[in-house]
Amino acid sequence: MPAPERTTLEAIVDAGVAILEAEGIDGLTMNAVAARVGVKAPSLYKRVRDRDALLRLVANALARSLTERLAAADPTLPALARAFREFAHDKPAAFRLIMSPVADPEVLAAASEPVLRLARDLAGDRDALPAARLLTAWVVGFVTMELSGAFRLGGDLEDAFAYGLARLERAIA
Amino acid sequence: MPAPERTTLEAIVDAGVAILEAEGIDGLTMNAVAARVGVKAPSLYKRVRDRDALLRLVANALARSLTERLAAADPTLPALARAFREFAHDKPAAFRLIMSPVADPEVLAAASEPVLRLARDLAGDRDALPAARLLTAWVVGFVTMELSGAFRLGGDLEDAFAYGLARLERAIA
DNA sequence: ACCTGAACACCGTTCAAGT
DNA sequence: ACCTGAACACCGTTCAAGT
Numbered sequence: 204m205p206a207p208e209r210t211t212l213e214a215i216v217d218a219g220v221a222i223l224e225a226e227g228i229d230g231l232t233m234n235a236v237a238a239r240v241g242v243k244a245p246s247l248y249k250r251v252r253d254r255d256a257l258l259r260l261v262a263n264a265l266a267r268s269l270t271e272r273l274a275a276a277d278p279t280l281p282a283l284a285r286a287f288r289e290f291a292h293d294k295p296a297a298f299r300l301i302m303s304p305v306a307d308p309e310v311l312a313a314a315s316e317p318v319l320r321l322a323r324d325l326a327g328d329r330d331a332l333p334a335a336r337l338l339t340a341w342v343v344g345f346v347t348m349e350l351s352g353a354f355r356l357g358g359d360l361e362d363a364f365a366y367g368l369a370r371l372e373r374a375i376a
Numbered sequence: 377m378p379a380p381e382r383t384t385l386e387a388i389v390d391a392g393v394a395i396l397e398a399e400g401i402d403g404l405t406m407n408a409v410a411a412r413v414g415v416k417a418p419s420l421y422k423r424v425r426d427r428d429a430l431l432r433l434v435a436n437a438l439a440r441s442l443t444e445r446l447a448a449a450d451p452t453l454p455a456l457a458r459a460f461r462e463f464a465h466d467k468p469a470a471f472r473l474i475m476s477p478v479a480d481p482e483v484l485a486a487a488s489e490p491v492l493r494l495a496r497d498l499a500g501d502r503d504a505l506p507a508a509r510l511l512t513a514w515v516v517g518f519v520t521m522e523l524s525g526a527f528r529l530g531g532d533l534e535d536a537f538a539y540g541l542a543r544l545e546r547a548i549a
Numbered sequence: 550a551c552c553t554g555a556a557c558a559c560c561g562t563t564c565a566a567g568t
Numbered sequence: 569a570c571c572t573g574a575a576c577a578c579c580g581t582t583c584a585a586g587t
Binding site for chain 4 (some may be wrong): 209242
């Protein structure tokens with residue numbers, strides 16, 4: 204009846220984050236996570252309902268780290284957009300997981316708070332919400348297409364990003 | 377040595393499209409596809425390298441049907457954006473597959489041709505490419521976030537869509 | 550020349566049996 | 569009270585054997 208705990212939920216989620224980074228989403232198996240925390244796969248089910256729940260926890264943890272990055276950035280449109288884009292370049296698998304339907308929308312919403320504040324400044328109270336949605340939709344779409352190689356027609360992506368930034372800033376004011 | 381062909385690549389891809397629609401990406405197994413075309417799973421490997429290659433073929437077929445829808449829409453920003461968004465609402469699993477890295481970028485590029493033509497009209501030759509990228513990034517991001525439930529702060533999504541449309545049209549001109 | 554059963558390595562998940 | 573081996577149902581994939 205001694206009941207030694209050989210791992211924790213936190214260690215499991217951390218392992219998931221690390222494996223996602225190193226091996227991609229397909230490498231994020233229950234077996235791989237278990238091995239990394241020093242346990243056998245069935246033990247994970249004491250702390251996590253199933254693999255989907257684990258993916259959700261990992262996605263939420265990563266969304267929180269994105270939120271931190273955005274909160275630490277200058278509260279200007281270029282700085283926020285660049286911080287967002289940098290995160291996606293740093294951790295593409297994490298970005299895709301965060302943007303997938305497995306992530307918790309309310310956790311993700313926290314990440315958009317700096318953008319909402321900025322939108323309020325630029326567009327006023329009345330248009331703050333749709334303005335924030337215009338900005339976030341653009342940056343999410345830009346980065347998504349960039350990561351999946353969808354920008355194929357040549358041209359300079361940095362130019363296109365700067366162009367979008369400049370036009371949106373004017374469009375919202 | 378009679379060599380009866382019991383299926384074709386086309387039938388296999390069609391089956392993949394139908395199963396994706398009905399069962400989602402996780403239901404799109406080699407077994408399910410084989411059963412639908414009336415064959416056993418190992419036979420699929422005569423016509424398709426592996427499951428990833430099949431997913432790519434399915435994604436490309438769906439990207440082509442998106443291209444057709446866009447080509448058939450009025451060549452205005454609202455009409456193109458709404459046609460795009462409608463496709464995503466009609467076939468969310470298809471949309472996600474098309475936007476995932478498994479799709480062939482060059483096939484996807486064909487879908488953006490009407491947008492590029494429109495951007496040329498609105499923004500002129502010089503800015504056509506970045507303007508098209510601004511428009512497509514926005515609509516891709518908007519629909520992606522919509523489908524994953526990321527727009528959580530209430531408000532009217534239709535308003536937000538119309539707002540983005542109006543501001544972008546002005547921003548590009 | 551295509552199709553298939555059998556086999557392999559690997560999944561996620563459950564559960565009785567250990568401590 | 570947690571951990572594990574064994575088992576189950578299911579994957580994707582290969583390949584020898586059928587026709």
